[in-house]
Amino acid sequence: MKLLTANRLTDGLVLWYAGGPDLSGWTEDAALATRLEDEAAAALLEEWKARETEVVAPYLVPLVDENTLVKREYVREHVRANGPTAGQTAFDTARQHQRGEVF
Amino acid sequence: MYVYDQFDHAMVTARNAEFKDQVERRLKGELSEDQFKPLRLMNGLYLQLHAYMLRIAVPYGVLSSRQMRTFAHIARTYDRDFGHFTTRQNIQFNWIKLADTPQILEDLAAVEMHAIQTSGNCIRNTTTDQFAGAAKDEIDDPRPWAELIRQWSTFHPEFTFLPRKFKIAITGATRDRAAIRVHDIGLQLTDKGFDVYVGGGMGRTPHLGHLIKSGLSGEKLLSYLEAALRVYNRYGRRDNIYKARIKILVSALGPQEYARQVEEEWATLDQAQIDAPHAEIARIKSFFPQPAYADKAFDAAALDRTKAADAGFARWVRNNTLAHRRDDHVSVTISLKPTGLPPGDASSAQMDVMADAADRFAYGELRVSHEQNIILPHVAKADLYDLYRLLDQNGLSSANVGKITDMIACPGLDYCSLANARSIPLAQDISQRFADAELTDKIGDLQIKISGCINACGHHHVGHIGILGVDKQGEEFYQILLGGRADEQAALGVITGKGLSAEAVPAALERLIKLYLELRTDETERFIDTVGRLGRDAFAGALHEPA
Numbered sequence: 001m002k003l004l005t006a007n008r009l010t011d012g013l014v015l016w017y018a019g020g021p022d023l024s025g026w027t028e029d030a031a032l033a034t035r036l037e038d039e040a041a042a043a044l045l046e047e048w049k050a051r052e053t054e055v056v057a058p059y060l061v062p063l064v065d066e067n068t069l070v071k072r073e074y075v076r077e078h079v080r081a082n083g084p085t086a087g088q089t090a091f092d093t094a095r096q097h098q099r100g101e102v103f
Numbered sequence: 104m105y106v107y108d109q110f111d112h113a114m115v116t117a118r119n120a121e122f123k124d125q126v127e128r129r130l131k132g133e134l135s136e137d138q139f140k141p142l143r144l145m146n147g148l149y150l151q152l153h154a155y156m157l158r159i160a161v162p163y164g165v166l167s168s169r170q171m172r173t174f175a176h177i178a179r180t181y182d183r184d185f186g187h188f189t190t191r192q193n194i195q196f197n198w199i200k201l202a203d204t205p206q207i208l209e210d211l212a213a214v215e216m217h218a219i220q221t222s223g224n225c226i227r228n229t230t231t232d233q234f235a236g237a238a239k240d241e242i243d244d245p246r247p248w249a250e251l252i253r254q255w256s257t258f259h260p261e262f263t264f265l266p267r268k269f270k271i272a273i274t275g276a277t278r279d280r281a282a283i284r285v286h287d288i289g290l291q292l293t294d295k296g297f298d299v300y301v302g303g304g305m306g307r308t309p310h311l312g313h314l315i316k317s318g319l320s321g322e323k324l325l326s327y328l329e330a331a332l333r334v335y336n337r338y339g340r341r342d343n344i345y346k347a348r349i350k351i352l353v354s355a356l357g358p359q360e361y362a363r364q365v366e367e368e369w370a371t372l373d374q375a376q377i378d379a380p381h382a383e384i385a386r387i388k389s390f391f392p393q394p395a396y397a398d399k400a401f402d403a404a405a406l407d408r409t410k411a412a413d414a415g416f417a418r419w420v421r422n423n424t425l426a427h428r429r430d431d432h433v434s435v436t437i438s439l440k441p442t443g444l445p446p447g448d449a450s451s452a453q454m455d456v457m458a459d460a461a462d463r464f465a466y467g468e469l470r471v472s473h474e475q476n477i478i479l480p481h482v483a484k485a486d487l488y489d490l491y492r493l494l495d496q497n498g499l500s501s502a503n504v505g506k507i508t509d510m511i512a513c514p515g516l517d518y519c520s521l522a523n524a525r526s527i528p529l530a531q532d533i534s535q536r537f538a539d540a541e542l543t544d545k546i547g548d549l550q551i552k553i554s555g556c557i558n559a560c561g562h563h564h565v566g567h568i569g570i571l572g573v574d575k576q577g578e579e580f581y582q583i584l585l586g587g588r589a590d591e592q593a594a595l596g597v598i599t600g601k602g603l604s605a606e607a608v609p610a611a612l613e614r615l616i617k618l619y620l621e622l623r624t625d626e627t628e629r630f631i632d633t634v635g636r637l638g639r640d641a642f643a644g645a646l647h648e649p650a
Binding site: 007009010011012013014052053056057070071072073074075076079080083084085086087088089092 | 129130131132135136150151152153154155183184185197198199200201202444445448450516517518524525527528531574576577578579
């Protein structure tokens with residue numbers, strides 16, 4: 001199981017694939033990301049790699065199960081999914097999405 | 104400070120127009136990301152973990168109040184209301200939109216600033232002593248020489264695609280506050296000219312620079328640097344990014360052989376075509392006069408009475424001021440290390456306050472230090488209390504300069520896409536653990552430097568206590584180094600003990616400090632001196648919980 005993530009070209013913000021054919025189907029809220037089976041994830045990755053006017057540097061994040069990141073990816077992807085853990089913008093992401101931490 | 108001439112204006116204007124066009128073409132899909140990435144990096148624009156980051160050059164750390172207000176404007180208008188001052192004396196904004204960058208660069212150009220040479224394998228912003236032109240122990244002012252190097256190196260066609268990035272630091276004082284021995288080239292101004300150190304650096308393979316020339320005339324500086332860079336550009340490794348810095352070449356050849364090749368190359372150069380004429384050096388020096396010092400009556404007894412009545416002020420004067428070349432002035436360091444907040448960050452409101460403070464009390468001038476603080480280089484002693492109160496009202500009066508809580512920390516994994524571990528939360532925890540002012544004063548001078556990865560942007564190799572974040576299969580661990588220092592007795596710290604979890608580090612430091620306080624001969628023996636006297640092994644046991 002995997003998540004597809006990238007940064008939006010125009011502002012660089014972290015996005016998560018949440019279904020749909022265009023950029024409006026992506027979300028800034030990792031909690032809403034579509035959990036993808038491996039084969040579907042690989043196909044979507046190839047599709048979005050070519051759509052460079054919308055997202056930059058898409059890649060797949062492996063999951064152990066629906067809500068658990070693979071341990072070796074943990075810190076980096078946890079920070080990407082939840083925003084900086086320190087400083088002026090800490091927990092902006094959680095506030096923005098009115099939720100607690102994900103993963 | 105230096106004022107742009109027609110060439111500077113023309114270069115920056117042309118570069119901004121070029122980049123504006125490149126951004127538009129990228130947004131339209133006419134440039135791929137692979138094509139665009141090197142172009143944006145040449146203009147200081149990185150894509151980090153959460154967003155684009157714009158790194159703006161502060162040439163040799165010197166800022167006017169007007170420029171600081173422009174940073175405040177950028178923070179407010181285009182970012183999330185704060186900026187991060189870096190260990191390269193620059194500033195970074197972490198939440199920049201790609202489409203906004205051309206306008207931001209125009210705003211910067213209006214105050215004679217840019218983001219050129221803040222990325223890429225070129226000669227980066229030259230750094231120097233944050234007290235240049237003010238310090239009592241200064242032999243010669245390094246700023247004109249840093250400006251000369253800026254003019255020579257900007258868009259230098261031969262050195263735009265070096266094997267790797269290249270950093271030069273200059274100091275003109277007896278105390279090295281510019282960390283010259285851990286730069287690719289470190290320049291020490293003496294009364295006989297420049298001493299030239301080459302091959303220093305941190306990162307994966309730390310080295311201290313080697314002295315390869317003494318007494319180099321300032322009028323020959325550029326041609327000698329050109330020869331040094333040319334040898335590196337010719338023989339520096341391009342096959343392995345981890346071995347591409349000049350420190351590896353100097354180490355492989357040996358400093359003497361490298362120096363011989365530089366001399367040989369130097370002899371072949373048409374030096375007169377490269378070196379700045381005496382008149383040009385004089386012209387550049389003319390931009391760095393002493394300020395028109397105000398003759399304000401200073402009453403030492405009155406200052407003592409104020410200090411006696413306000414302990415916070417007394418501590419701030421003791422820790423945050425440095426002797427000035429004039430007896431009636433001091434240099435003031437505004438600490439950006441308040442308890443529990445990220446080192447080096449300032450809000451837009453604080454930037455405006457610092458600009459106001461510079462205008463009211465410091466002849467409109469500020470500096471950024473590589474320790475991530477802001478300096479008002481020239482402050483009349485008579486104004487100290489008014490300045491302190493202004494800073495205190497705005498969360499800028501932390502009186503901890505040079506103390507255990509005055510930490511350097513890179514952005515780490517909270518922002519940086521290269522990092523392996525977080526730096527800022529650890530710095531915050533340490534800062535809270537040692538928040539007691541009496542304790543930090545009792546501990547005395549102690550430098551903690553934290554990096555979130557081996558690239559060492561947080562200078563962990565030269566911290567009295569260095570902390571390096573590493574990733575072990577998805578968990579953050581921190582290696583502790585002891586005994587590093589970046590001053591005129593530069594030394595590299597050595598990893599001591601096993602890696603610790605983030606939660607364990609503050610307590611380990613507490614045990615370490617407790618042991619130091621027991622072992623020091625008296626309160627004048629600093630932590631680094633005690634480690635030097637007794638050796639690191641004497642402290643290794645304290646890092647770990649007793650079994």
